[in-house]
Amino acid sequence: MALRGLEMARYLPLIARFVAQNLKSRLAYPADFWTGLASDLVHQAANLVFILVVFQHAPSLHGWRREEVVFIYGYFLVPFAVFHATAANLWDFADRYVVRGEFDRVLTRPLPSLLQVFLETMELESLLGAVTGVAAMAWAGRALGLDWRLADLAIFPVLVAGGVAIYYGIFIALAAVAFWTDSRTGLIPLLWNLNAYGRYPVDIYSRRLRFVFTWVLPLAFVGFFPAAYFLRRGAWGWYAALTPAVGALVLAFGVAVWSAGVRRYRGAGS
Amino acid sequence: MAIIEARQLTKEFRKFKSRPGLAGAFRDLFTRRYETVRAVDAIDLTVEPGEVVGYIGPNGAGKSTTIKMLTGILVPTAGHLLVNGCVPHRERERFVRTIGVVFGQRSQLWWDIAVRESFRLLQRIYGVPDAEYRRRLDELAGVLELGDLLDVPVRKLSLGQRMRCELAAALLHGPSLLFLDEPTIGLDVVVKLRIRDFLREINARHGTTILLTTHDLADIEALCPRVVILDRGRILYDGALDAIRRDGQGLEEVVRAIYQGEAVGGGAGAGPGGRRVPELGGGRAAEGGSAVEPEGGRQYGAGGAG
Numbered sequence: 001m002a003l004r005g006l007e008m009a010r011y012l013p014l015i016a017r018f019v020a021q022n023l024k025s026r027l028a029y030p031a032d033f034w035t036g037l038a039s040d041l042v043h044q045a046a047n048l049v050f051i052l053v054v055f056q057h058a059p060s061l062h063g064w065r066r067e068e069v070v071f072i073y074g075y076f077l078v079p080f081a082v083f084h085a086t087a088a089n090l091w092d093f094a095d096r097y098v099v100r101g102e103f104d105r106v107l108t109r110p111l112p113s114l115l116q117v118f119l120e121t122m123e124l125e126s127l128l129g130a131v132t133g134v135a136a137m138a139w140a141g142r143a144l145g146l147d148w149r150l151a152d153l154a155i156f157p158v159l160v161a162g163g164v165a166i167y168y169g170i171f172i173a174l175a176a177v178a179f180w181t182d183s184r185t186g187l188i189p190l191l192w193n194l195n196a197y198g199r200y201p202v203d204i205y206s207r208r209l210r211f212v213f214t215w216v217l218p219l220a221f222v223g224f225f226p227a228a229y230f231l232r233r234g235a236w237g238w239y240a241a242l243t244p245a246v247g248a249l250v251l252a253f254g255v256a257v258w259s260a261g262v263r264r265y266r267g268a269g270s
Numbered sequence: 271m272a273i274i275e276a277r278q279l280t281k282e283f284r285k286f287k288s289r290p291g292l293a294g295a296f297r298d299l300f301t302r303r304y305e306t307v308r309a310v311d312a313i314d315l316t317v318e319p320g321e322v323v324g325y326i327g328p329n330g331a332g333k334s335t336t337i338k339m340l341t342g343i344l345v346p347t348a349g350h351l352l353v354n355g356c357v358p359h360r361e362r363e364r365f366v367r368t369i370g371v372v373f374g375q376r377s378q379l380w381w382d383i384a385v386r387e388s389f390r391l392l393q394r395i396y397g398v399p400d401a402e403y404r405r406r407l408d409e410l411a412g413v414l415e416l417g418d419l420l421d422v423p424v425r426k427l428s429l430g431q432r433m434r435c436e437l438a439a440a441l442l443h444g445p446s447l448l449f450l451d452e453p454t455i456g457l458d459v460v461v462k463l464r465i466r467d468f469l470r471e472i473n474a475r476h477g478t479t480i481l482l483t484t485h486d487l488a489d490i491e492a493l494c495p496r497v498v499i500l501d502r503g504r505i506l507y508d509g510a511l512d513a514i515r516r517d518g519q520g521l522e523e524v525v526r527a528i529y530q531g532e533a534v535g536g537g538a539g540a541g542p543g544g545r546r547v548p549e550l551g552g553g554r555a556a557e558g559g560s561a562v563e564p565e566g567g568r569q570y571g572a573g574g575a576g
């Protein structure tokens with residue numbers, strides 16, 4: 001894992017160039033850029049309003065206060081924004097790369113195929129979601145009188161990285177399923193909304209679902225457990241310590257599925 | 271040492287067989303039927319450094335599939351393959367640094383950014399030093415007359431303009447081996463001629479080995495001392511172009527006859543004419559490139575590769 005990390009560092013200058021190039025071509029279509037930005041904001045506002053509406057009739061849900069739920073949602077937005085901005089290309093991977101055969105081009109270049117797919121299309125404007133998220137956390141944190149510690153400044157990025165790794169792993173594996181099927185849409189549009197399960201306290205779900213979102217599709221580690229740590233909700237907060245390990249594991253799983261899939265790639269019949 | 275060495279190279283595709291009609295489509299949802307297609311069937315192919323080889327055959331013969339295996343895009347179903355000293359799909363990242371690839375049907379460049387910026391990205395990806403990059407770009411832009419095109423986004427280029435840029439892009443890292451899958455498809459005569467001149471020039475100047483597929487036999491006549499003819503995944507002929515050309519007969523006719531399994535006479539007086547002759551005239555190109563030995567080729571028959 002550490003070795004992979006070092007290897008990635010070698011690509012940093014290249015990644016920076018791709019990011020710049022992406023921004024440039026993104027800005028070549030300003031309408032798309034602004035629509036993307038606006039639709040993200042509307043989406044986030046709707047989710048926040050939804051939380052406020054739910055709490056109009058009850059002071060707390062399963063022992064969670066309104067501000068706490070807003071805080072959890074705000075935290076969740078940070079890893080989600082990073083994931084959404086950088087992994088946007090996984091969305092129509094099945095159609096664009098596998099069915100239409102664009103993966104040919106990827107395989108003729110001397111870079112890891114997964115890295116190329118990530119770099120070829122990014123929606124960096126989605127990073128604004130992280131700003132919304134931090135603002136929501138700040139507002140809720142003040143209302144709750146949270147005590148931030150200095151160490152939290154270091155812990156926060158680590159937990160976010162773990163959450164992003166979990167998303168990467170899950171959605172890389174789902175995208176790679178395209179190598180086995182000949183489906184045009186793939187599984188990702190179908191399962192995209194799974195991400196919603198990472199942003200509410202898990203005890204609002206049944207025991208079974210709670211188990212699934214903790215140990216099977218560990219989405220609770222993306223938003224809820226880390227947020228619970230910052231909220232100092234003892235029992236749940238402790239799970240957050242596992243977030244980096246769970247992230248590494250899920251990402252490794254996704255990459256393994258991907259590598260197996262690439263060997264089965266058959267190109268587009270011509 | 272050979273630059274391409276394929277032994278019994280095979281690729282099979284499992285193809286979904288759809289049933290006819292709406293009811294059939296509905297049944298397909300639950301039980302799917304598959305059939306296996308052998309796109310490339312146990313071919314042997316050896317190419318020496320510096321050769322220019324024309325790889326031809328009717329639609330669906332398996333040319334693109336072969337090229338995709340040779341370039342590491344597809345994993346062979348069976349057989350041995352060594353290209354530039356690598357097993358392409360196994361050491362993909364190291365291997366692709368040594369080759370250039372152009373697919374006429376598909377762009378290798380980034381759609382939205384200017385050609386020059388695409389080239390710069392490729393420079394970074396391949397890690398080409400600045401001085402070397404400038405020297406190559408100057409040379410390529412000169413011969414391919416890219417001048418004004420460099421600052422245009424790829425999506426705004428015409429097909430012929432794009433194809434010239436694709437060729438330059440495939441050569442920026444100075445590969446010793448170039449694969450071209452229908453590089454002249456859809457191009458006008460002037461661009462075709464320019465591309466042929468260009469390929470001849472890089473082969474002569476840098477000794478670049480070239481494997482090229484095309485349906486335009488004029489490309490072959492202009493460029494390829496050696497042709498390999500493929501049909502239904504099997505090699506029908508591998509040898510000198512001159513050896514299959516009979517007096518007074520155009521290449522078109524000869525190739526059509528071979529595609530249709532009709533008489534093939536060796537130009538150098540090899541095997542007797544006849545249907546699906548077991549022995550075809552002509553030999554493989556000799557070591558060192560364009561020099562060709564017309565006599566004593568390997569045999570390819572209906573029963574199996576020799």
Ligand SMILES: Nc1ncnc2c1ncn2[C@@H]1O[C@H](COP(=O)(O)OP(=O)(O)OP(=O)(O)O)[C@@H](O)[C@H]1O
Nearest residue numbers: 266267268269270283309329330331332333334335
């Ligand atoms: N991805 C694929 N899935 C299934 N079958 C395929 C696939 N790619 C190619 N084939 C089949 O393999 C055979 C050879 O195809 P290939 O594309 O290699 O032919 P070709 O010689 O390049 O033809 P053309 O001159 O039309 O380009 C065909 O029967 C084709 O249908």
Ligand SMILES: [Mg+2]
Nearest residue numbers: 270333334335
């Ligand atoms: Mg083809």
